[in-house]
Amino acid sequence: MRKILCVAEKPSIAKAVANHLAGAHVPARSVTGSTYTKNYEFDYNFGPPWNQCRVVFTSVAGHLTVTDFDPKYKNWRAFPATELFEARIDVFVKDDNKPIERNIEQEARGAFALFIWTDCDREGEHIGMEVRNAARKTNANIQVKRAIFSNIERAHIIEASRRFHELDEKQAAAVETRNELDLRIGAAFTRFLTLSLQKVSPKLEDRPVISYGSCQFPTLGFVVDRYWKVRNFTPEPFWKIAVMHQKQGMDVRFTWKRGHLFDRMTVVILFERCLAAKHARVSKVTKKPTRKYRPLPLTTVELQKNGTRFLRLDSKRVMTVAESLYNKGWISYPRTETDQFDKATNLRPFIEKQAQSTQWGQYAQGLLDGGFQFPRSGRNNDKAHPPIHPVNFVFPNTLASDDERRVYEFIVRRFLACCSADALGESTTIDLTYGPERFATSGLTVLEKNYLDVYPYERWESSAQLPPFAEGETFVPTEANIVDGKTTAPDYLTEPELIELMDRNGIGTDATMAEHISKVKEREYIRAVARSGAGAGEGEEEGQGNVGRGARGSRGGRGGRGGRGGRGSSAGRGGGRGGLDQLVPTQLGVALIDWYESLNLDKNVAKPFLRKDLEVQLKAICDGAKTKTQVVQTEVEVYREIYARQSQQVALLKAVCSPMWLSDRDARLQY
Amino acid sequence: MPPTTHPPINGQAISDHLVRLNLHPSPSFLHSFISSQTRNLPINAVCHSARFRILNADIRECLSPPPNQLLPRDLTRSNPHDLPAQERHLAGPFVLQIAWVEDIGKSKWSQLTEWEQAKRDEGREKVVGLADADSDDAAEATHPANAIGQGRSQALAPKGPFKLHLHDAQNPPAQVHGVTVGPIEGINVDVPMGGKILVKDVVVARGVMLLDSSNTTLLGGKVHALATKYKEGRIDYLRRHLEGDGTVG
Numbered sequence: 001m002r003k004i005l006c007v008a009e010k011p012s013i014a015k016a017v018a019n020h021l022a023g024a025h026v027p028a029r030s031v032t033g034s035t036y037t038k039n040y041e042f043d044y045n046f047g048p049p050w051n052q053c054r055v056v057f058t059s060v061a062g063h064l065t066v067t068d069f070d071p072k073y074k075n076w077r078a079f080p081a082t083e084l085f086e087a088r089i090d091v092f093v094k095d096d097n098k099p100i101e102r103n104i105e106q107e108a109r110g111a112f113a114l115f116i117w118t119d120c121d122r123e124g125e126h127i128g129m130e131v132r133n134a135a136r137k138t139n140a141n142i143q144v145k146r147a148i149f150s151n152i153e154r155a156h157i158i159e160a161s162r163r164f165h166e167l168d169e170k171q172a173a174a175v176e177t178r179n180e181l182d183l184r185i186g187a188a189f190t191r192f193l194t195l196s197l198q199k200v201s202p203k204l205e206d207r208p209v210i211s212y213g214s215c216q217f218p219t220l221g222f223v224v225d226r227y228w229k230v231r232n233f234t235p236e237p238f239w240k241i242a243v244m245h246q247k248q249g250m251d252v253r254f255t256w257k258r259g260h261l262f263d264r265m266t267v268v269i270l271f272e273r274c275l276a277a278k279h280a281r282v283s284k285v286t287k288k289p290t291r292k293y294r295p296l297p298l299t300t301v302e303l304q305k306n307g308t309r310f311l312r313l314d315s316k317r318v319m320t321v322a323e324s325l326y327n328k329g330w331i332s333y334p335r336t337e338t339d340q341f342d343k344a345t346n347l348r349p350f351i352e353k354q355a356q357s358t359q360w361g362q363y364a365q366g367l368l369d370g371g372f373q374f375p376r377s378g379r380n381n382d383k384a385h386p387p388i389h390p391v392n393f394v395f396p397n398t399l400a401s402d403d404e405r406r407v408y409e410f411i412v413r414r415f416l417a418c419c420s421a422d423a424l425g426e427s428t429t430i431d432l433t434y435g436p437e438r439f440a441t442s443g444l445t446v447l448e449k450n451y452l453d454v455y456p457y458e459r460w461e462s463s464a465q466l467p468p469f470a471e472g473e474t475f476v477p478t479e480a481n482i483v484d485g486k487t488t489a490p491d492y493l494t495e496p497e498l499i500e501l502m503d504r505n506g507i508g509t510d511a512t513m514a515e516h517i518s519k520v521k522e523r524e525y526i527r528a529v530a531r532s533g534a535g536a537g538e539g540e541e542e543g544q545g546n547v548g549r550g551a552r553g554s555r556g557g558r559g560g561r562g563g564r565g566g567r568g569s570s571a572g573r574g575g576g577r578g579g580l581d582q583l584v585p586t587q588l589g590v591a592l593i594d595w596y597e598s599l600n601l602d603k604n605v606a607k608p609f610l611r612k613d614l615e616v617q618l619k620a621i622c623d624g625a626k627t628k629t630q631v632v633q634t635e636v637e638v639y640r641e642i643y644a645r646q647s648q649q650v651a652l653l654k655a656v657c658s659p660m661w662l663s664d665r666d667a668r669l670q671y
Numbered sequence: 672m673p674p675t676t677h678p679p680i681n682g683q684a685i686s687d688h689l690v691r692l693n694l695h696p697s698p699s700f701l702h703s704f705i706s707s708q709t710r711n712l713p714i715n716a717v718c719h720s721a722r723f724r725i726l727n728a729d730i731r732e733c734l735s736p737p738p739n740q741l742l743p744r745d746l747t748r749s750n751p752h753d754l755p756a757q758e759r760h761l762a763g764p765f766v767l768q769i770a771w772v773e774d775i776g777k778s779k780w781s782q783l784t785e786w787e788q789a790k791r792d793e794g795r796e797k798v799v800g801l802a803d804a805d806s807d808d809a810a811e812a813t814h815p816a817n818a819i820g821q822g823r824s825q826a827l828a829p830k831g832p833f834k835l836h837l838h839d840a841q842n843p844p845a846q847v848h849g850v851t852v853g854p855i856e857g858i859n860v861d862v863p864m865g866g867k868i869l870v871k872d873v874v875v876a877r878g879v880m881l882l883d884s885s886n887t888t889l890l891g892g893k894v895h896a897l898a899t900k901y902k903e904g905r906i907d908y909l910r911r912h913l914e915g916d917g918t919v920g
Binding site: 225229233234236238258259261262263265266268269270272273276436487497500501504505607608 | 757758773775776777778779780784798799800801832834848850852876877879881913914
């Protein structure tokens with residue numbers, strides 16, 4: 001029988017796939033020198049043209065190789081940092097990966113084919129290339145194919161094992177390009193910052209390295225930008241007219257269509273004209289059906305945002321947990337940009353599996369019994385992976401940790417919500433004309449909760465009942481007041497907001513964003529602090545007495561606008577935001593960004609454009625429009641220029657990071 | 672002196688034309704205008720050019736309306752101890768010059784922030800903010816950060832209203848504040864200073880003209896010096912008020 005070598009990206013995937021293919025438990029054989037890597041041997045029929053084969057299924061542990069400079073560059077002082085832009089780079093296998101490489105070399109011997117089972121994304125393609133290179137060392141003619149799969153559910157794996165694809169060299173080249181640029185730019189700029197700031201401040205002395213990363217700096221830039229918005233904020237007074245009318249024992253609060261104005265005199269004049277008119281007239285009563293849309297299928301970015309918002313886990317933790325759920329076969333591949341299910345997908349089996357749950361099983365059964373609606377389609381499709389969804393049911397209490405349980409529960413509930421009907425309601429809006437001014441109030445009656453029954457993360461609730469009003473009806477309002485208030489500062493950035501900003505500005509990929517945020521924290525450029533004070537998030541604070549905050553309740557039905565339901569904003573805000581940590585830059589973080597800002601670069605490294613450009617170029621490599629060499633050259637030139645510019649301003653850099661300056665900042669930073 | 676080779680320009684015809692437009696030219700304006708006409712153009716074109724000159728000159732130097740088309744002197748302070756009348760109707764028509772505009776629907780902080788942002792973004796790629804572009808996804812579309820310093824209800828309110836500092840052609844001019852209680856085409860914080868508006872049948876409440884499209888039309892024009900001063904001064908003005916005690920009213 002012919003021998004075939006299969007290689008997965010991680011041991012857990014090798015084990016799961018091997019067991020699926022073998023159809024039985026396959027004993028693991030240790031690999032000399034490696035603790036986690038195991039080989040699984042069994043017979044399997046791949047179908048034509050390979051048919052029955054003797055399979056050796058093994059894995060790597062992520063990337064086999066690393067990219068680094070020639071060791072002579074390790075001495076920072078021996079070479080100018082700019083040499084790193086063109087210094088020779090070696091690609092080699094790390095010592096701890098040597099046994100894994102050896103294992104592949106050995107097993108490739110005598111195998112006619114290498115079947116690669118790395119994750120289906122850019123990194124996976126690159127790892128596949130590394131595996132291929134290792135295998136060819138001992139077997140130059142080995143046939144190389146790749147399996148395409150997005151979860152390790154059995155049927156899906158069996159199917160994937162019968163389709164043989166080619167490795168995508170272009171995607172691997174994009175990864176190589178990024179690795180090389182990150183290395184060159186990161187090293188050169190880190191050396192510059194570190195050497196410039198050494199001995200500048202005793203506070204910096206316990207930091208051996210002031211590191212630079214081309215994703216980390218724009219990430220930090222967002223945090224600093226918001227920081228200054230908060231610090232520079234000046235509250236301003238505003239005034240508004242509030243009208244309340246009692247009817248059938250209910251207090252109905254009407255809000256001013258103008259919102260509030262920043263000119264007291266004008267408000268007083270308009271208010272006086274309302275009073276002079278005496279009677280208010282109901283100009284319009286609108287009742288219309290409204291709906292709150294079920295969520296879209298889940299992408300990585302959404303998982304991270306919702307994970308931080310609803311589950312209070314930082315984005316890196318969410319991804320680690322999701323990764324582990326994927327490795328165990330409970331969910332589909334958690335790194336995806338796709339928010340649309342292929343119309344041909346049969347989603348019923350995934351719902352069926354959830355029917356045994358004591359928590360949401362009954363709901364899942366309801367979907368199977370006719371409640372099912374094919375999910376809405378978002379705009380994104382990475383053409384590699386479906387949206388994140390549960391592939392198998394697991395009893396939550398058998399999961400390893402509370403975080404795993406919560407993330408799994410969220411993914412399941414989100415999936416079931418996607419397959420449900422929108423929540424339906426009816427909104428009533430009453431428009432009022434009072435003197436020259438217009439007011440309105442609205443109410444919401446939720447008629448069918450639908451997806452909300454299984455998705456407690458969002459709220460959409462009926463407002464207080466409104467008494468009946470007829471068009472043309474006039475009355476003398478029970479109360480009319482001028483209410484004053486003042487604007488309040490925005491909050492510091494939260495992690496879900498930061499992820500959103502990174503996503504919108506193309507910083508990192510969905511897969512690496514959490515990593516960058518965590519790096520910036522680790523390097524102490526930012527820190528997460530518990531929110532102090534509550535309820536400041538809305539930028540509006542009203543005076544005590546008078547009508548007070550009660551007025552807000554009557555706005556509950558603003559979702560009636562355009563029939564777009566509550567849009568979840570009011571609920572998401574009220575429910576989700578309260579206890580989120582805020583991201584505040586450290587003094588050093590602020591100093592570095594402010595300094596880069598002051599260089600007035602065409603393309604500021606503290607802004608997202610440079611990185612966005614790179615992502616575009618990497619995409620061009622994947623599409624075959626550009627080569628690695630072209631992109632590396634262009635990018636290095638750009639950074640070389642920035643480097644030259646920043647080198648002229650070292651004195652200023654030292655000044656802004658000087659101890660005196662930092663202690664001055666100290667006083668201003670109140671966490 | 673006009674060149675004698677041309678027939679004399681019909682000053683009366685020009686004046687009649689301008690008056691029909693509620694622009695009563697002052698004799699000195701008319702005189703200097705006519706004397707500056709060197710070519711023998713059709714009367715229509717000359718009238719047009721006269722109107723243009725008026726709109727782009729200081730109102731005090733080019734108009735002298737009849738008394739009923741000038742603002743009453745007692746509009747804002749009939750008596751130093753009294754409030755101006757709660758309501759007063761004025762028929763007009765009045766041609767008034769805009770000396771300053773404020774957006775009273777937005778906080779000064781947000782106006783300043785917007786301006787600074789626009790300035791930074793000039794000619795550069797723009798950072799996509801949380802408020803930009805509507806996401807297709809329901810849950811995250813609206814975010815508190817969108818409404819920084821504004822308050823949520825802001826989104827429901829129309830742009831403005833705007834508070835205008837206005838004056839007429841008298842010397843010294845009679846001044847009045849106007850508030851756009853409804854939108855008026857062309858009037859916003861970018862309207863050039865020295866621009867003229869025509870106001871008819873207007874209510875003045877407590878000395879403030881309540882302007883909307885039924886009683887007010889923007890005639891246009893600008894006075895270059897005023898426009899420049901406003902453009903340069905507006906941001907300083909916003910900044911000064913914010914750096915003050917924060918209680919600008």
